[in-house]
Amino acid sequence: MNAQDALRLQQLEDYQAARVCISHYMRLCDSLDTLETVQAIGELFSEGACWEGLGEPYATRLGRHFGRAAIASMMAGYVRQPAHFAMNAHFLCSEALWHDADGVLRGRWLMLQTSAFTAGGAHLNAAEINVMFVRETGAMVMRHFTTRNLFSRPVDHWHAADVLPVPDKK
DSSP, X not given: XXXXXXXXXXXXXXXXXXXXXXXXXXXXXXXXXXXXXXXXXXXXXXXXXXXXXXXXXXXXXXXXXXXXXXXXHHHHTTOOSSOSEEEEEEEEEEEEEEEOTTOOEEXXXXXXXXXXXXXXXXXXXXXXXXXXXXXXXXXXXXXXXXEEEEEEEXXXXXXXXXOOOOOOOO
């Protein structure tokens, strides 16, 4: 294998590792109910990482957090009894992954988040996610994570007790 092919293969492997990292992060955020989950989220970030909300209302409500410990501490604020989220689901789409001119791996996604809260109510959020990834001790982790609100609104509820419409069996 020549050097150009080896570079292309490494980039493809990096793209897949970045997909696994962000997917794991979103899955953990969907079940943010224990300090073990918070610790697992922290491990997806580099030691000197930055997590930040951009624009309003995210810059004010979510803030900017520097370092793995600060990011985990912010996430730990969601771990409560009773749980903050009765249901939480993140959906990622419109993925773009690329290496910039300096070779840094970057990713961008549109995210839809549906949440229901134990205290009552439900919410729909859409955001643009941008992430800079790095390899640290052999694993792909996030060095800089940003989320920018596109829209946010309350909804009545997500789950209805109505019968799921499926065709009758013949």
